[in-house]
Amino acid sequence: MNISTPAHSEFTFNAGAIRPRIAFVQACWHRDIVDQCRSSFLSAITQYGYSSDDVDLYEVSGAFEIPLHAKRLAQSGRYGAIVAAGLVVDGGIYRHEFVAQAVINSLMQVQLETDTPVFSAVLTPHHFHNGEEHIGFFKEHFVVKGVEVARACADTVRKLLSLGNR
8 A cells, every 4th residue: 555645844834833842862872873863853853844942852871761761751741752863783792682672662652651752763773783884874874764753753743733632
């Protein structure tokens, strides 16, 4: 089944419109890579009527710390959406699948419990090597993820607002 994607104007906030604030929570592990997502998101969200001043930035140690921070932010009632960004890699000491699954499942639980949309740009590659090729690939990929999560965030927030109060 093909589903058409709406044009930007269908979920862009007009000038002067009240836009719900967005919280962007970023893990600091592999900061040089994950920073690409934050920068890309802040640039892309402006295409939907937001400004970078509408986004509050938060940093946590690692991806495992993101869900609790996201939950507290959602519970505050100050945000129309929470965006999470991080990179969970196989460091060879533990099975990163456990951390990845815990983080992703917890982010879903946060949005279901708080009724605040939570978007994941937490990447969990099966294999990651700390070489130039992988680092370059994931830096570029996080640029793409930042654009994608900005679009998903703006679209979802706009659609939820059209449904009325919670």
